[in-house]
Amino acid sequence: MAEPMLAVIGGSGLYEIDGLAEAEWHSLDTPWGKPSDEILTGVLDGLKIAFLPRHGRGHVHAPTDVPYCANIDALKQLGVTHILSVSACGSFREEMAPGHFVIVDQFIDRTVNRVKSFFEKGCVAHVSMAHPTCTALGGLAAQAARSVGVTTHVGGTYLAMEGPQFSTLAESKMYRESWGCDVIGMTNMPEAKLAREAEMHYTTVAMVTDYDSWHPDHGEVDVTEIIRILGANSAHARDMIAQMPGLMAPSGDQGCEQGCAHALDYAILTAPERRDPDLVARLSTVAGRILGGGDA
Numbered sequence: 001m002a003e004p005m006l007a008v009i010g011g012s013g014l015y016e017i018d019g020l021a022e023a024e025w026h027s028l029d030t031p032w033g034k035p036s037d038e039i040l041t042g043v044l045d046g047l048k049i050a051f052l053p054r055h056g057r058g059h060v061h062a063p064t065d066v067p068y069c070a071n072i073d074a075l076k077q078l079g080v081t082h083i084l085s086v087s088a089c090g091s092f093r094e095e096m097a098p099g100h101f102v103i104v105d106q107f108i109d110r111t112v113n114r115v116k117s118f119f120e121k122g123c124v125a126h127v128s129m130a131h132p133t134c135t136a137l138g139g140l141a142a143q144a145a146r147s148v149g150v151t152t153h154v155g156g157t158y159l160a161m162e163g164p165q166f167s168t169l170a171e172s173k174m175y176r177e178s179w180g181c182d183v184i185g186m187t188n189m190p191e192a193k194l195a196r197e198a199e200m201h202y203t204t205v206a207m208v209t210d211y212d213s214w215h216p217d218h219g220e221v222d223v224t225e226i227i228r229i230l231g232a233n234s235a236h237a238r239d240m241i242a243q244m245p246g247l248m249a250p251s252g253d254q255g256c257e258q259g260c261a262h263a264l265d266y267a268i269l270t271a272p273e274r275r276d277p278d279l280v281a282r283l284s285t286v287a288g289r290i291l292g293g294g295d296a
């Protein structure tokens with residue numbers, strides 16, 4: 001089993017982390033273009049860490065324009081095995097209050113304007129997304145967050161919307177009442193799908209900033225209020241991250257039940273002789289284990 005390397009994809013409000021030994025920023029290129037920003041690597045209490053600000057430092061990329069494929073490929077190039085997506089979200093549940101963390105275990109993908117797969121004509125693959133997150137990694141994140149005093153809910157359905165506008169009141173009520181969603185954000189799809197295709201363990205720590213627009217006592221989403229909450233949430237996220245090295249097994253085996261690291265075992269349908277060699281070459285980082293050209 002590979003030595004674990006934990007990447008943190010920092011969402012809105014989390015653009016840097018500190019405290020890493022051997023800290024170094026890397027400017028990478030991928031067959032899918034450049035990632036959102038340079039990627040910071042280093043070591044935290046013996047655990048190899050990578051940090052990528054999803055929107056870039058200074059918040060340059062809108063949710064639709066985040067280079068999701070490049071981000072996942074670049075993290076995999078660096079040897080990342082596990083991804084903690086640390087993301088701001090709205091809440092559909094009274095009990096999931098601003099300031100709380102939710103360890104997401106399901107998604108509904110309502111995004112419509114993004115590349116959602118590394119695989120296309122010439123190399124077609126179908127991975128399972130029935131259980132889209134690594135619950136073992138999520139469990140560790142919950143332990144870490146609770147240990148630093150953050151109220152943390154384990155399990156929740158994240159509605160991924162296209163944005164950048166927030167939901168209408170009718171949408172908000174539909175997601176909450178008819179669809180049974182718990183939180184809403186704009187970025188974790190297709191990110192989670194791509195991480196699964198790249199055989200990486202992925203979990204979402206959704207940090208609640210607001211009640212979206214359904215809540216009768218809170219009215220519409222107010223960005224000024226979101227930014228205020230984001231500051232406290234980001235500080236809690238940094239504290240949580242600092243606890244992860246003490247919780248992750250150095251062997252790399254965190255007890256994954258979803259088979260994240262073997263997602264491609266039976267997924268590729270295109271016959272070897274019909275595969276597009278250019279696409280296969282582009283897939284050498286994310287699918288090299290199966291297609292050849294990457295880690296065994």
Ligand SMILES: CSC[C@H]1O[C@H](OP(=O)(O)O)[C@H](O)[C@@H]1O
Binds near residue numbers: 013055186226
């Ligand atoms: C700050 S409000 C909306 C913005 O915040 C979330 O970003 P991220 O998931 O990267 O933390 C949400 O998805 C929107 O992009």
Ligand SMILES: Nc1ncnc2[nH]cnc12
Binds near residue numbers: 167184209226
């Ligand atoms: N209410 C909301 N809707 C979508 N994305 C969000 N990010 C933070 N709050 C959000």
